[in-house]
Amino acid sequence: MPEWVRFERTDVSAVVALVRAVADAADPGEHGEGVDVVIEAPRKGWLRRLLDEDGLPEQARIGVTKPGGEVRYPFHVHLVTDEGGAAARRLPRRPGWAVSNSAGLAFLVQKGGPGAGYDWTGLVGGALAALSTLRPDADDDGWRASVDRAIQRN
Numbered sequence: 001m002p003e004w005v006r007f008e009r010t011d012v013s014a015v016v017a018l019v020r021a022v023a024d025a026a027d028p029g030e031h032g033e034g035v036d037v038v039i040e041a042p043r044k045g046w047l048r049r050l051l052d053e054d055g056l057p058e059q060a061r062i063g064v065t066k067p068g069g070e071v072r073y074p075f076h077v078h079l080v081t082d083e084g085g086a087a088a089r090r091l092p093r094r095p096g097w098a099v100s101n102s103a104g105l106a107f108l109v110q111k112g113g114p115g116a117g118y119d120w121t122g123l124v125g126g127a128l129a130a131l132s133t134l135r136p137d138a139d140d141d142g143w144r145a146s147v148d149r150a151i152q153r154n
Helices: 013-025 046-051 084-090 120-134
Strands: 005-007 035-040 059-065 075-080 097-102 105-110 143-148
Touching: 005 013, 013 035, 013 059, 013 120, 013 143, 035 120, 059 120, 075 120, 084 097, 084 105, 084 120, 105 120
Parallel strands: none
Antiparallel strands: 005 143, 035 059, 035 143, 059 075, 075 105, 097 105
């Protein structure tokens, strides 16, 4: 992934701009399987990092485009945490969203009806809310986002 954009949890406008740019470009990604916008939680404190299973930061990977660069509902958010698919059980239920533990992976899915406009702010907000639920100790600053064009969904 190239550059990271830092943002505060209370101002997601930079992340919404990344999502909108990927969608507007209908970017198929390097392998033609789509592009994710990745939101990463701030680093844990030293003790939590010491006890962390994999040492990697928690992520919400928003699938903005599908194979061939297609942009359409539903949009998935893959939550990458130490809890794996069990993280889905901790997420609150919200109208217009589905939660799934699929093959040990946690997903949040934003649904939309035929002809519905895209709610990029809602998509980013839902992903961030899910990640915040899984990391309630995270500060408001230190969040970052990036575009991942090297997706291989198989």
